[in-house]
Amino acid sequence: MRAYSDRRVAEVKQSAPAAAASAPQDAGDLVGDPPRADLAAPARLAGARAAFQPPPESEIPNDDFGEVIRRGREIFVDTPRAAAGYVGNSLRCVSCHLDAGRLADSSPMWAAYVSYPAYRSKTRSVSSFQQRLQGCFEYSMNGKAPPLGAPELAALESYAYWLASGATLDPNLPGRGYPKLAAPAQAPDHGRGKQVYAENCAVCHGADGAGQRGADGSAVFPPLWGPDSFNWGAGMGRISNAAAFIRANMPLGLGGTLTDQQAWDVALYMNSHERPQDPRYKGSVEATRQAFHDTDDSMYGREVFGKTLGASGPPKPFRPSIATASR
Ligand code: HEC
Ligand code: HEC
Numbered sequence: 136m137r138a139y140s141d142r143r144v145a146e147v148k149q150s151a152p153a154a155a156a157s158a159p160q161d162a163g164d165l166v167g168d169p170p171r172a173d174l175a176a177p178a179r180l181a182g183a184r185a186a187f188q189p190p191p192e193s194e195i196p197n198d199d200f201g202e203v204i205r206r207g208r209e210i211f212v213d214t215p216r217a218a219a220g221y222v223g224n225s226l227r228c229v230s231c232h233l234d235a236g237r238l239a240d241s242s243p244m245w246a247a248y249v250s251y252p253a254y255r256s257k258t259r260s261v262s263s264f265q266q267r268l269q270g271c272f273e274y275s276m277n278g279k280a281p282p283l284g285a286p287e288l289a290a291l292e293s294y295a296y297w298l299a300s301g302a303t304l305d306p307n308l309p310g311r312g313y314p315k316l317a318a319p320a321q322a323p324d325h326g327r328g329k330q331v332y333a334e335n336c337a338v339c340h341g342a343d344g345a346g347q348r349g350a351d352g353s354a355v356f357p358p359l360w361g362p363d364s365f366n367w368g369a370g371m372g373r374i375s376n377a378a379a380f381i382r383a384n385m386p387l388g389l390g391g392t393l394t395d396q397q398a399w400d401v402a403l404y405m406n407s408h409e410r411p412q413d414p415r416y417k418g419s420v421e422a423t424r425q426a427f428h429d430t431d432d433s434m435y436g437r438e439v440f441g442k443t444l445g446a447s448g449p450p451k452p453f454r455p456s457i458a459t460a461s462r
Pocket of ligand 1: 226227232242311365
Protein backbone atom coordinates (compact mmCIF):
# COMPACT_ATOMS: atom_id res chain seq x y z
CA MET A 136 0.00 0.00 0.00
CA ARG A 137 2.71 2.43 1.03
CA ALA A 138 4.80 1.52 -2.03
CA TYR A 139 1.96 2.25 -4.43
CA SER A 140 1.29 5.54 -2.71
CA ASP A 141 4.93 6.62 -2.86
CA ARG A 142 5.12 5.71 -6.52
CA ARG A 143 2.06 7.89 -7.24
CA VAL A 144 3.55 10.77 -5.27
CA ALA A 145 6.80 10.46 -7.21
CA GLU A 146 4.90 10.55 -10.49
CA VAL A 147 3.01 13.61 -9.40
CA LYS A 148 6.16 15.30 -8.12
CA GLN A 149 7.59 15.03 -11.61
CA SER A 150 4.59 16.71 -13.18
CA ALA A 151 4.08 19.30 -10.45
CA PRO A 152 6.45 21.95 -11.84
CA ALA A 153 4.72 21.69 -15.22
CA ALA A 154 1.39 22.22 -13.55
CA ALA A 155 2.71 25.23 -11.73
CA ALA A 156 4.07 26.75 -14.90
CA SER A 157 0.88 26.31 -16.87
CA ALA A 158 -1.59 27.18 -14.12
CA PRO A 159 -3.29 30.39 -15.15
CA GLN A 160 -2.11 33.02 -12.72
CA ASP A 161 -5.32 34.93 -12.07
CA ALA A 162 -4.49 38.45 -10.98
CA GLY A 163 -4.18 38.27 -7.24
CA ASP A 164 -5.62 34.76 -7.10
CA LEU A 165 -2.38 33.02 -6.33
CA VAL A 166 -0.05 34.17 -3.63
CA GLY A 167 2.66 32.24 -5.47
CA ASP A 168 3.93 29.88 -2.80
CA PRO A 169 6.06 27.14 -4.34
CA PRO A 170 4.81 23.54 -4.14
CA ARG A 171 4.91 22.23 -0.58
CA ALA A 172 8.40 21.05 0.17
CA ASP A 173 8.40 17.27 0.59
CA LEU A 174 5.48 15.56 -1.06
CA ALA A 175 6.55 12.21 0.32
CA ALA A 176 6.36 13.30 3.96
CA PRO A 177 4.73 10.48 5.90
CA ALA A 178 1.79 12.32 7.38
CA ARG A 179 -1.16 10.03 6.95
CA LEU A 180 -3.98 9.78 9.42
CA ALA A 181 -4.57 6.22 8.29
CA GLY A 182 -1.54 4.79 10.05
CA ALA A 183 -3.01 5.82 13.38
CA ARG A 184 -5.42 2.88 13.41
CA ALA A 185 -4.88 -0.72 12.50
CA ALA A 186 -6.69 -1.06 9.20
CA PHE A 187 -7.34 -4.19 7.17
CA GLN A 188 -4.67 -4.88 4.56
CA PRO A 189 -5.94 -5.93 1.14
CA PRO A 190 -3.83 -8.60 -0.60
CA PRO A 191 -0.94 -7.46 -2.82
CA GLU A 192 -1.77 -7.15 -6.50
CA SER A 193 0.69 -9.94 -7.28
CA GLU A 194 -1.83 -12.31 -5.68
CA ILE A 195 -4.61 -11.70 -8.19
CA PRO A 196 -5.22 -15.26 -9.43
CA ASN A 197 -3.99 -16.22 -12.89
CA ASP A 198 -7.26 -17.70 -14.07
CA ASP A 199 -10.49 -16.57 -15.70
CA PHE A 200 -11.76 -14.92 -12.53
CA GLY A 201 -8.42 -13.16 -12.07
CA GLU A 202 -8.80 -11.68 -15.52
CA VAL A 203 -12.11 -10.08 -14.55
CA ILE A 204 -10.58 -8.79 -11.30
CA ARG A 205 -7.75 -7.20 -13.32
CA ARG A 206 -10.30 -5.68 -15.67
CA GLY A 207 -12.08 -4.19 -12.64
CA ARG A 208 -8.83 -2.69 -11.44
CA GLU A 209 -8.21 -1.24 -14.88
CA ILE A 210 -11.65 0.39 -14.91
CA PHE A 211 -10.97 1.75 -11.44
CA VAL A 212 -7.71 3.48 -12.37
CA ASP A 213 -8.46 4.42 -16.00
CA THR A 214 -12.22 4.95 -15.91
CA PRO A 215 -12.84 7.34 -18.85
CA ARG A 216 -11.05 4.98 -21.21
CA ALA A 217 -11.90 1.57 -19.74
CA ALA A 218 -15.61 2.34 -19.19
CA ALA A 219 -15.89 4.89 -21.97
CA GLY A 220 -19.61 4.52 -22.60
CA TYR A 221 -20.48 5.56 -19.07
CA VAL A 222 -18.14 8.38 -18.08
CA GLY A 223 -18.87 12.06 -18.75
CA ASN A 224 -15.85 13.72 -17.14
CA SER A 225 -12.11 13.22 -16.85
CA LEU A 226 -12.15 11.82 -13.32
CA ARG A 227 -11.25 8.26 -12.48
CA CYS A 228 -12.47 6.20 -9.53
CA VAL A 229 -8.95 6.45 -8.12
CA SER A 230 -9.18 10.27 -8.15
CA CYS A 231 -11.20 10.02 -4.94
CA HIS A 232 -10.46 6.46 -3.79
CA LEU A 233 -6.67 6.62 -3.67
CA ASP A 234 -4.19 3.81 -4.25
CA ALA A 235 -6.54 1.99 -6.61
CA GLY A 236 -9.18 1.82 -3.89
CA ARG A 237 -6.83 0.24 -1.35
CA LEU A 238 -6.09 3.14 0.98
CA ALA A 239 -7.75 3.31 4.41
CA ASP A 240 -9.51 6.63 5.11
CA SER A 241 -9.83 7.21 1.38
CA SER A 242 -13.11 5.29 1.10
CA PRO A 243 -11.37 1.98 0.26
CA MET A 244 -13.23 -0.63 -1.77
CA TRP A 245 -12.53 -3.52 0.65
CA ALA A 246 -14.42 -1.68 3.41
CA ALA A 247 -17.22 -0.78 1.02
CA TYR A 248 -17.61 -4.29 -0.34
CA VAL A 249 -18.41 -5.83 3.06
CA SER A 250 -20.97 -3.08 3.80
CA TYR A 251 -23.62 -3.86 1.17
CA PRO A 252 -26.54 -4.35 0.78
CA ALA A 253 -27.27 -1.23 2.86
CA TYR A 254 -30.07 1.23 3.37
CA ARG A 255 -29.16 4.66 1.92
CA SER A 256 -30.96 7.83 2.86
CA LYS A 257 -29.90 9.35 -0.49
CA THR A 258 -32.06 6.88 -2.40
CA ARG A 259 -34.40 6.03 0.50
CA SER A 260 -33.98 2.35 -0.33
CA VAL A 261 -31.63 -0.59 0.07
CA SER A 262 -28.74 -0.55 -2.41
CA SER A 263 -26.82 -3.61 -3.52
CA PHE A 264 -23.11 -3.11 -4.16
CA GLN A 265 -23.73 -2.83 -7.91
CA GLN A 266 -26.43 -0.23 -7.32
CA ARG A 267 -23.96 1.73 -5.19
CA LEU A 268 -21.52 1.59 -8.10
CA GLN A 269 -24.21 2.87 -10.46
CA GLY A 270 -24.53 5.97 -8.27
CA CYS A 271 -20.83 6.75 -8.66
CA PHE A 272 -21.16 6.66 -12.44
CA GLU A 273 -24.18 8.98 -12.44
CA TYR A 274 -22.83 11.59 -10.04
CA SER A 275 -19.09 11.37 -9.39
CA MET A 276 -18.32 10.47 -13.01
CA ASN A 277 -21.09 12.77 -14.34
CA GLY A 278 -21.99 9.86 -16.58
CA LYS A 279 -24.53 7.18 -17.18
CA ALA A 280 -25.09 4.14 -14.96
CA PRO A 281 -24.12 0.85 -16.59
CA PRO A 282 -27.11 -1.50 -16.32
CA LEU A 283 -27.08 -4.00 -13.44
CA GLY A 284 -25.01 -6.99 -14.47
CA ALA A 285 -23.09 -5.03 -17.14
CA PRO A 286 -19.53 -6.37 -17.55
CA GLU A 287 -18.15 -3.07 -16.17
CA LEU A 288 -20.10 -3.42 -12.91
CA ALA A 289 -19.33 -7.13 -12.62
CA ALA A 290 -15.62 -6.37 -13.05
CA LEU A 291 -15.62 -3.54 -10.48
CA GLU A 292 -17.55 -5.73 -8.05
CA SER A 293 -15.11 -8.62 -8.56
CA TYR A 294 -12.16 -6.31 -7.92
CA ALA A 295 -13.74 -5.00 -4.70
CA TYR A 296 -14.61 -8.54 -3.61
CA TRP A 297 -11.03 -9.62 -4.17
CA LEU A 298 -9.62 -6.59 -2.29
CA ALA A 299 -11.83 -7.65 0.64
CA SER A 300 -10.35 -11.19 0.73
CA GLY A 301 -10.26 -12.21 4.40
CA ALA A 302 -12.06 -9.09 5.67
CA THR A 303 -14.87 -9.41 8.20
CA LEU A 304 -18.40 -8.81 6.95
CA ASP A 305 -18.79 -5.57 8.89
CA PRO A 306 -19.96 -2.11 7.81
CA ASN A 307 -17.81 -0.52 10.51
CA LEU A 308 -14.33 -1.65 9.50
CA PRO A 309 -11.72 0.93 10.59
CA GLY A 310 -10.65 2.94 7.56
CA ARG A 311 -14.06 2.88 5.81
CA GLY A 312 -15.10 6.13 4.11
CA TYR A 313 -13.35 9.37 4.91
CA PRO A 314 -12.85 10.08 8.63
CA LYS A 315 -15.62 12.48 9.63
CA LEU A 316 -14.53 15.84 10.99
CA ALA A 317 -16.03 17.54 14.00
CA ALA A 318 -18.08 20.64 13.20
CA PRO A 319 -15.72 23.53 12.43
CA ALA A 320 -14.85 25.93 15.23
CA GLN A 321 -15.62 28.87 12.94
CA ALA A 322 -18.20 28.80 10.14
CA PRO A 323 -16.37 27.81 6.91
CA ASP A 324 -15.26 30.96 5.12
CA HIS A 325 -14.86 31.55 1.39
CA GLY A 326 -12.04 34.09 1.74
CA ARG A 327 -9.96 31.89 4.02
CA GLY A 328 -10.70 28.90 1.78
CA LYS A 329 -9.46 30.79 -1.24
CA GLN A 330 -6.20 31.49 0.55
CA VAL A 331 -5.79 27.84 1.60
CA TYR A 332 -6.46 26.86 -2.01
CA ALA A 333 -3.91 29.26 -3.45
CA GLU A 334 -1.24 28.13 -1.03
CA ASN A 335 -1.82 24.36 -1.04
CA CYS A 336 -3.85 23.21 -4.01
CA ALA A 337 -3.58 25.49 -7.05
CA VAL A 338 -0.11 24.23 -7.95
CA CYS A 339 -1.64 20.91 -8.99
CA HIS A 340 -5.35 21.56 -9.52
CA GLY A 341 -4.85 24.96 -11.19
CA ALA A 342 -5.94 28.43 -10.11
CA ASP A 343 -9.14 27.83 -12.08
CA GLY A 344 -9.78 24.39 -10.52
CA ALA A 345 -9.62 22.73 -13.92
CA GLY A 346 -6.71 20.45 -13.08
CA GLN A 347 -4.31 19.37 -15.76
CA ARG A 348 -4.36 16.79 -18.49
CA GLY A 349 -1.31 14.81 -19.56
CA ALA A 350 -0.10 14.55 -23.13
CA ASP A 351 -2.47 11.60 -23.72
CA GLY A 352 -5.49 13.64 -22.63
CA SER A 353 -6.02 11.87 -19.30
CA ALA A 354 -6.24 13.90 -16.09
CA VAL A 355 -2.92 14.01 -14.26
CA PHE A 356 -4.44 16.41 -11.75
CA PRO A 357 -8.19 16.00 -11.68
CA PRO A 358 -10.50 19.00 -12.02
CA LEU A 359 -12.14 20.10 -8.76
CA TRP A 360 -14.90 22.12 -10.37
CA GLY A 361 -16.11 23.23 -13.82
CA PRO A 362 -17.72 21.22 -16.64
CA ASP A 363 -15.21 18.35 -16.48
CA SER A 364 -15.61 17.55 -12.77
CA PHE A 365 -18.16 15.69 -10.62
CA ASN A 366 -21.72 16.99 -10.78
CA TRP A 367 -23.89 18.65 -8.14
CA GLY A 368 -25.42 15.34 -7.12
CA ALA A 369 -22.08 13.77 -6.12
CA GLY A 370 -21.06 12.93 -2.55
CA MET A 371 -17.99 15.17 -2.92
CA GLY A 372 -20.38 18.08 -3.47
CA ARG A 373 -21.28 17.85 0.21
CA ILE A 374 -19.02 20.23 2.08
CA SER A 375 -18.61 17.79 4.98
CA ASN A 376 -17.55 14.90 2.69
CA ALA A 377 -15.15 17.13 0.78
CA ALA A 378 -13.65 18.48 4.02
CA ALA A 379 -13.18 14.95 5.36
CA PHE A 380 -11.58 13.69 2.13
CA ILE A 381 -9.29 16.71 1.90
CA ARG A 382 -8.24 16.60 5.55
CA ALA A 383 -7.19 12.96 5.27
CA ASN A 384 -5.79 12.90 1.73
CA MET A 385 -4.79 16.30 0.36
CA PRO A 386 -2.46 17.86 -0.62
CA LEU A 387 -1.52 14.56 -2.24
CA GLY A 388 1.18 12.87 -0.14
CA LEU A 389 0.63 15.37 2.67
CA GLY A 390 -2.71 14.11 3.97
CA GLY A 391 -3.29 15.08 7.58
CA THR A 392 -1.25 18.29 7.43
CA LEU A 393 -4.05 20.85 7.00
CA THR A 394 -5.97 21.83 10.13
CA ASP A 395 -9.64 20.83 10.36
CA GLN A 396 -10.57 24.48 9.89
CA GLN A 397 -8.46 24.77 6.74
CA ALA A 398 -10.10 21.64 5.34
CA TRP A 399 -13.60 23.03 6.01
CA ASP A 400 -12.69 26.41 4.52
CA VAL A 401 -11.15 25.01 1.35
CA ALA A 402 -14.02 22.50 0.93
CA LEU A 403 -16.50 25.37 1.05
CA TYR A 404 -14.39 27.31 -1.45
CA MET A 405 -14.14 24.33 -3.82
CA ASN A 406 -17.89 23.70 -3.67
CA SER A 407 -18.72 27.37 -4.23
CA HIS A 408 -17.91 27.01 -7.94
CA GLU A 409 -20.09 25.91 -10.82
CA ARG A 410 -20.13 22.26 -11.93
CA PRO A 411 -22.42 20.06 -14.06
CA GLN A 412 -26.11 20.03 -13.18
CA ASP A 413 -27.57 17.56 -10.69
CA PRO A 414 -29.05 14.79 -12.85
CA ARG A 415 -32.07 14.72 -10.50
CA TYR A 416 -32.91 18.27 -11.69
CA LYS A 417 -36.53 19.15 -10.94
CA GLY A 418 -37.04 21.89 -13.56
CA SER A 419 -35.64 24.76 -11.52
CA VAL A 420 -32.76 25.44 -9.17
CA GLU A 421 -35.19 26.24 -6.35
CA ALA A 422 -37.12 23.00 -6.70
CA THR A 423 -33.91 20.98 -6.98
CA ARG A 424 -32.40 22.65 -3.95
CA GLN A 425 -35.61 22.04 -2.03
CA ALA A 426 -35.67 18.36 -2.96
CA PHE A 427 -32.01 17.42 -2.55
CA HIS A 428 -29.87 20.27 -1.22
CA ASP A 429 -31.87 21.91 1.52
CA THR A 430 -29.00 21.86 4.00
CA ASP A 431 -26.00 23.92 5.06
CA ASP A 432 -23.88 21.10 3.67
CA SER A 433 -24.58 22.09 0.06
CA MET A 434 -23.91 25.31 -1.83
CA TYR A 435 -26.27 24.29 -4.64
CA GLY A 436 -28.84 27.03 -5.24
CA ARG A 437 -26.91 29.52 -3.09
CA GLU A 438 -25.80 32.87 -4.37
CA VAL A 439 -22.04 33.43 -4.54
CA PHE A 440 -20.84 36.82 -5.77
CA GLY A 441 -24.17 37.57 -7.42
CA LYS A 442 -24.48 34.21 -9.21
CA THR A 443 -26.78 31.39 -8.20
CA LEU A 444 -24.91 28.10 -8.18
CA GLY A 445 -26.63 25.39 -10.22
CA ALA A 446 -28.46 27.91 -12.41
CA SER A 447 -27.11 26.34 -15.60
CA GLY A 448 -30.42 24.92 -16.79
CA PRO A 449 -31.36 21.28 -17.31
CA PRO A 450 -28.61 18.62 -17.31
CA LYS A 451 -26.69 18.40 -20.57
CA PRO A 452 -27.29 15.21 -22.59
CA PHE A 453 -24.69 12.56 -21.76
CA ARG A 454 -21.54 12.72 -23.83
CA PRO A 455 -18.70 10.26 -23.19
CA SER A 456 -15.66 12.20 -22.03
CA ILE A 457 -13.36 10.12 -24.17
CA ALA A 458 -14.65 12.12 -27.16
CA THR A 459 -13.40 15.29 -25.52
CA ALA A 460 -10.26 13.83 -23.95
CA SER A 461 -8.02 14.87 -26.84
CA ARG A 462 -8.93 18.55 -26.57
C1 HEC B 1 -15.35 12.92 -7.17
C2 HEC B 1 -14.92 11.90 -6.27
C3 HEC B 1 -15.34 10.47 -6.54
C4 HEC B 1 -15.16 9.72 -7.67
C5 HEC B 1 -14.53 10.15 -8.96
C6 HEC B 1 -15.70 8.42 -7.38
N1 HEC B 1 -16.17 8.38 -6.11
FE1 HEC B 1 -16.91 6.77 -5.14
N2 HEC B 1 -17.33 7.92 -3.54
C7 HEC B 1 -17.05 9.27 -3.40
C8 HEC B 1 -17.61 9.77 -2.16
C9 HEC B 1 -17.53 11.19 -1.65
C10 HEC B 1 -18.24 8.67 -1.54
C11 HEC B 1 -18.98 8.67 -0.22
C12 HEC B 1 -18.04 8.37 0.88
C13 HEC B 1 -18.71 8.40 2.21
O1 HEC B 1 -19.93 8.64 2.27
O2 HEC B 1 -18.00 8.16 3.20
C14 HEC B 1 -18.04 7.52 -2.43
C15 HEC B 1 -18.50 6.24 -2.17
C16 HEC B 1 -18.26 5.15 -2.96
C17 HEC B 1 -18.61 3.79 -2.61
C18 HEC B 1 -19.27 3.37 -1.30
C19 HEC B 1 -18.24 3.37 -0.21
C20 HEC B 1 -18.75 2.86 1.09
O3 HEC B 1 -17.92 2.59 1.97
O4 HEC B 1 -19.96 2.72 1.24
C21 HEC B 1 -18.21 2.99 -3.62
C22 HEC B 1 -18.37 1.49 -3.71
C23 HEC B 1 -17.60 3.85 -4.62
N3 HEC B 1 -17.64 5.15 -4.18
C24 HEC B 1 -17.06 3.41 -5.82
C25 HEC B 1 -16.62 4.26 -6.83
C26 HEC B 1 -16.28 3.81 -8.16
C27 HEC B 1 -16.27 2.38 -8.62
C28 HEC B 1 -15.94 4.92 -8.86
C29 HEC B 1 -15.58 5.02 -10.32
C30 HEC B 1 -16.58 4.50 -11.25
C31 HEC B 1 -16.06 6.06 -7.95
N4 HEC B 1 -16.49 5.61 -6.75
C32 HEC B 1 -15.74 7.36 -8.29
C33 HEC B 1 -16.34 10.02 -4.30
C34 HEC B 1 -15.98 9.62 -5.56
C1 HEC C 1 0.87 17.46 -5.54
C2 HEC C 1 -0.32 17.70 -6.32
C3 HEC C 1 -1.61 17.94 -5.55
C4 HEC C 1 -1.86 18.91 -4.62
C5 HEC C 1 -0.90 19.97 -4.10
C6 HEC C 1 -3.25 18.74 -4.24
N1 HEC C 1 -3.80 17.72 -4.92
FE1 HEC C 1 -5.76 17.12 -4.82
N2 HEC C 1 -5.31 15.57 -6.06
C7 HEC C 1 -4.11 15.34 -6.69
C8 HEC C 1 -4.21 14.12 -7.46
C9 HEC C 1 -3.11 13.54 -8.34
C10 HEC C 1 -5.49 13.60 -7.23
C11 HEC C 1 -6.07 12.29 -7.77
C12 HEC C 1 -5.49 11.10 -7.03
C13 HEC C 1 -4.64 10.23 -7.89
O1 HEC C 1 -4.67 10.36 -9.12
O2 HEC C 1 -3.86 9.43 -7.33
C14 HEC C 1 -6.19 14.56 -6.38
C15 HEC C 1 -7.52 14.46 -6.00
C16 HEC C 1 -8.25 15.45 -5.37
C17 HEC C 1 -9.68 15.47 -5.19
C18 HEC C 1 -10.67 14.40 -5.67
C19 HEC C 1 -10.82 14.43 -7.17
C20 HEC C 1 -11.52 15.64 -7.75
O3 HEC C 1 -11.10 16.10 -8.81
O4 HEC C 1 -12.50 16.14 -7.16
C21 HEC C 1 -9.99 16.61 -4.50
C22 HEC C 1 -11.36 17.05 -4.05
C23 HEC C 1 -8.74 17.29 -4.23
N3 HEC C 1 -7.70 16.57 -4.79
C24 HEC C 1 -8.64 18.48 -3.54
C25 HEC C 1 -7.42 19.08 -3.22
C26 HEC C 1 -7.31 20.23 -2.35
C27 HEC C 1 -8.47 20.97 -1.74
C28 HEC C 1 -5.98 20.51 -2.26
C29 HEC C 1 -5.32 21.55 -1.41
C30 HEC C 1 -5.59 21.48 0.02
C31 HEC C 1 -5.27 19.54 -3.09
N4 HEC C 1 -6.18 18.69 -3.64
C32 HEC C 1 -3.90 19.54 -3.30
C33 HEC C 1 -3.00 16.14 -6.61
C34 HEC C 1 -2.84 17.19 -5.74
